[in-house]
Amino acid sequence: MPESATMTKENFVTCDLLDANPESQVCLPNIEGKSFYSFGGKDKFCGEVVTVKCFEDNSRVKSLLNSDGKDKDGNGKVLVVDGGGSMRCALLGDMIAQSAIDNHWAGVIIYGCVRDVDDMAQMELGVMALGCIPRKSNRRDEGQTDLEISFGDLTLNSGMFVYADNNGIIASDKPLI
């Protein structure tokens, strides 16, 4: 296992990053009976956080990842979406995931669901979510960007840094790599 001093964005291990930075936040593996799973083609990803809070409406997710929002380019960032843990509809599918890749996002973490998971599993994008469901969300142009969000013992703001791999998700105020 690489020492944290030699870890890169490609080979980091969250366990080692956390050992070296014990003040970091750690996402719980069980959040009221729900857990995060990897649905993207990349199960190791990290980057600066951009937060979205929405409920069963992926308008903000679509506009940010399509880069018609205020960020013109994802610049290797990770969109973290507090979808309220809803398991009733998907906030991300293969089309929006492809926009995220085209606009250089490193990944998307959704406290909620995704769909089109067979295609997503082949895509060069990190995607962590609680589950999958065929139903899409109902866009009403609701939801907010850059709010403080909390789930699974994490409290995140835009500008923080998040690291995800098969061990779980950790977050920090400062870059760990």
Ligand SMILES: O=C([O-])CC(=O)C(=O)O
């Ligand atoms: O459009 C949506 O809401 C989700 C979806 O299916 C996609 O991104 O392909």
